[in-house]
Amino acid sequence: MIKEKNIAVLVSGGGTNLQALIDAVNDGRIKNGRISLVLSSNPDAYALTRARKNNIPVLVVPRSDYDCRASFTEAIVNALSEYNTDLIVLAGFMYILDSSFVKKYENRIMNVHPALIPSFCGEGMYGLRPHKAALERGVKITGATVHFVNEVADGGRIILQKAVAVEEGDTPETLQKRVMEQAEWEILPEAVNLFCCDKL
Ligand code: GAR
Numbered sequence: 001m002i003k004e005k006n007i008a009v010l011v012s013g014g015g016t017n018l019q020a021l022i023d024a025v026n027d028g029r030i031k032n033g034r035i036s037l038v039l040s041s042n043p044d045a046y047a048l049t050r051a052r053k054n055n056i057p058v059l060v061v062p063r064s065d066y067d068c069r070a071s072f073t074e075a076i077v078n079a080l081s082e083y084n085t086d087l088i089v090l091a092g093f094m095y096i097l098d099s100s101f102v103k104k105y106e107n108r109i110m111n112v113h114p115a116l117i118p119s120f121c122g123e124g125m126y127g128l129r130p131h132k133a134a135l136e137r138g139v140k141i142t143g144a145t146v147h148f149v150n151e152v153a154d155g156g157r158i159i160l161q162k163a164v165a166v167e168e169g170d171t172p173e174t175l176q177k178r179v180m181e182q183a184e185w186e187i188l189p190e191a192v193n194l195f196c197c198d199k200l
Contacts, residue, residue, distance in 0.1 A: 005086040005196045008037040010076075010093040013127075015047025016180055017091035017112055017188050022054050024189035033196035037083050039076065041095055063095055073097040077104060087195050090149065091188065094126050099151050109149035110195070112188045114179050116161055117145040121154035131172040131179070140166050142175065144183035146191040159200060160187040 009018050018038060024030040038051035041063045051058045059079050066072035077100060080088070090111040102109065113121055113130070119139070120130035134142045143163040150156035162183035166175060194200050 002032045002196075002198055005033045006036040006084050007033050007087045007089060007192065007196075008039060008080055008083060008085045009035055009051075009089045009091050010039050010041070011045055011047035011091055012041045012094040013045050013047065013092050015045060015050045015092065017184055018047045019050050020185035020189055021089065021091065021192060022050065022056075024193070029189055030193045031197060033087070033192060037080075037085070039079060041072075041093065047092070069096070069098050070100075073101050077101055087192065089188070089192060096123060096153055102149060102151055107148055110146055110159065110188075110191060111149050111154070111156075112184050113145045113147065113154055114176065114184065115145065116141070116143045116163065117147060117154055117158060121145075123153045125154070128172045128176055131175040134166065135170060135172060135175065142166055142179060144179055144187060146187050159191045159194070162187050 009021060011018055021035060025033060025035060035056050038047060038056050039059045039061060040048050041061060043060045043062055048058050061075050061079055063072055066075060076097060088105055088109045115121055115130040115134060120133045141163050143161060145161045146159045148156035164179050164182045
């Protein structure tokens, strides 16, 4: 019998990836896992509404309250230490945390990135920017990656990837939407399920 895992999801914005995780827990695609906390860096994130609608406890640690990466990281580590967290999922979390966070939760932090790593990734590549860069470079295939988080931005072990076609006339927004629908919302719950079933 596998122990049920406590999952903390870190968000900054709309929370569609959070929603994909909530749906997958509810319909049994994620087994042995429950979302026990949603932590947002942004007090106005719609992701918080999604969590509250599903009776998931929320915490807000506003990035603007901290003057540097180290103090922001410390506040997040302190907040998480109250919860018995097995897995931390960065689902549209727009900040890089420092190495104290990575050391404390080694091999227990996952991130979803909206490109096929090692393309269009690293510091500064978040949100719409990887899609803009993919269109500027003229690639015909992009996609999404779920990976473990280590000290290197987008540099940890790759867990799952899925390719998505770029279409004629795509804008960063249309490409982002297709990558989310066809890749992110599929591979993120799948990777979380693998973790919760001790298969990673
Ligand atoms: C998603 O496309 C996610 O992959 C990306 O931000 C979006 C958040 O959307 N994350 C990054 O760029 C992190 N490097 P969501 O809030 O609707 O899940």
